[in-house]
Amino acid sequence: MTGYVRTPMGPEQMFPMIRAAVRKLDRNLPVYQMKTEEKQRDDSLAVERLSATLSSAFGVLATVLAAIGIYGVMAFLVGRRTREIGIRMALGASAGDVVWLVMREVLLLAGAGVLIGLPVALAGDAVARKASFMGLRRTTPRLPSPPRSAWWPLRHSRLHPGPPRTRVDPLTALRYE
Numbered sequence: 001m002t003g004y005v006r007t008p009m010g011p012e013q014m015f016p017m018i019r020a021a022v023r024k025l026d027r028n029l030p031v032y033q034m035k036t037e038e039k040q041r042d043d044s045l046a047v048e049r050l051s052a053t054l055s056s057a058f059g060v061l062a063t064v065l066a067a068i069g070i071y072g073v074m075a076f077l078v079g080r081r082t083r084e085i086g087i088r089m090a091l092g093a094s095a096g097d098v099v100w101l102v103m104r105e106v107l108l109l110a111g112a113g114v115l116i117g118l119p120v121a122l123a124g125d126a127v128a129r130k131a132s133f134m135g136l137r138r139t140t141p142r143l144p145s146p147p148r149s150a151w152w153p154l155r156h157s158r159l160h161p162g163p164p165r166t167r168v169d170p171l172t173a174l175r176y177e
Contacts, residue, residue: 074102
């Protein structure tokens with residue numbers, strides 16, 4: 001049997017009074033698992049929250065792996081262009097020009113990823129909010145938001161493979177390979 005009681009008192013004060021009232025009615029009727037409405041709601045949504053937390057963790061892991069993959073691809077491409085970078089440096093290109101040459105490619109890849117991924121993420125957000133039964137509202141925060149997580153690898157551009165190549169002596173780079 002399940003019963004609900006509305007009271008202005010706190011649960012610590014009310015639970016003993018409810019037990020006493022039930023005991024007065026029937027001494028053989030057991031009273032157990034007394035919970036507040038908030039606790040009951042939290043318990044019923046525990047599996048959904050665990051699923052959402054795991055999905056978020058795997059999403060963060062996927063973002064980190066994607067950033068590592070982009071770094072690896074760019075390091076490989078910059079490594080193949082060492083000779084070209086050496087020629088540009090020997091002909092008077094500044095280190096900033098060479099870094100910008102490489103960063104343009106990174107920005108192009110990241111921009112394409114954001115242009116494709118952001119609409120998909122926002123559409124998925126809209127579908128999830130329509131199908132939501134967990135009480136999500138427009139004011140529910142989105143952490144991390146799609147634009148912030150998409151541009152995260154670019155914020156760490158000091159880890160980019162381009163700048164170390166600009167510190168190479170042009171003659172050494174020309175003899176490379």
